[in-house]
Amino acid sequence: MNYRDVAKVGIGGPVGSGKTSLIKEIVPHLLEDELDVGIIANDILTQEDAQALKAAFAGDIPDELVQGVETGACPHTGIREDPSMNLEKINEFVDIEPKLDLVVLESGGDNLAATFNPELADYFIYVISVAEGDDIPRKRGPGVVEADLLVINKTELAPYVDADLEVMDRDAHEVRDGPVVFTDCKTGEGIDAVVEHIREQVLFA
Numbered sequence: 001m002n003y004r005d006v007a008k009v010g011i012g013g014p015v016g017s018g019k020t021s022l023i024k025e026i027v028p029h030l031l032e033d034e035l036d037v038g039i040i041a042n043d044i045l046t047q048e049d050a051q052a053l054k055a056a057f058a059g060d061i062p063d064e065l066v067q068g069v070e071t072g073a074c075p076h077t078g079i080r081e082d083p084s085m086n087l088e089k090i091n092e093f094v095d096i097e098p099k100l101d102l103v104v105l106e107s108g109g110d111n112l113a114a115t116f117n118p119e120l121a122d123y124f125i126y127v128i129s130v131a132e133g134d135d136i137p138r139k140r141g142p143g144v145v146e147a148d149l150l151v152i153n154k155t156e157l158a159p160y161v162d163a164d165l166e167v168m169d170r171d172a173h174e175v176r177d178g179p180v181v182f183t184d185c186k187t188g189e190g191i192d193a194v195v196e197h198i199r200e201q202v203l204f205a
């Protein structure tokens with residue numbers, strides 16, 4: 001068995017939009033489904049996201065199945081043009097845990113153009129934050145347009161940053177055909193809907 005048999009969910013989006021927080025919220029639901037899950041965090045030069053995720057899942061996921069990939073200057077390159085480092089890491093995971101069901105891949109901060117190579121992610125979730133401004137969807141970034149699922153996070157911050165969620169919803173549906181879910185990782189709002197999409201589209205497809 002190798003990485004080709006393991007379901008792979010890529011989570012991308014601009015710096016600070018809430019990718020790590022989303023993983024912390026969705027993975028416990030997948031573990032409740034008794035799935036064997038691995039996590040890879042692509043980061044520029046540090047292991048910061050990987051360390052945060054290791055700490056979050058200590059005792060629930062073996063340490064060696066929560067790993068960082070240091071991509072150098074541009075994480076986007078690591079998930080798009082040359083996914084080999086990530087694919088090697090997934091193969092290492094499968095050697096460690098042959099029953100592995102799913103790998104969640106986070107791509108560290110990048111611009112609106114970050115998308116996943118189809119070989120690396122069967123399902124691509126793009127996370128933007130309400131706090132980045134309600135005009136983000138209509139800028140038609142490839143992540144927003146092409147992702148299998150668009151997650152618009154930090155909804156409770158909308159009143160503080162003058163963001164109109166209805167406008168974001170309308171614009172998002174105008175620029176893309178796929179689903180859009182609004183989430184708030186602080187309260188857990190919308191997390192069930194994200195998990196349901198993963199179950200339906202990736203795990204039990």
Ligand SMILES: Nc1nc2c(ncn2[C@@H]2O[C@H](COP(=O)(O)OP(=O)(O)OP(=O)(O)O)[C@@H](O)[C@H]2O)c(=O)[nH]1
Nearest residue numbers: 014015016017018019020021108109154184185186
């Ligand atoms: N208020 C609020 N804060 C959030 C939410 N989601 C994440 N945050 C906060 O936003 C900050 C960035 O969240 P992360 O999950 O680290 O974002 P990220 O996209 O993984 O960041 P990078 O890996 O640096 O690109 C943290 O301080 C989180 O606590 C949310 O739904 N609401």
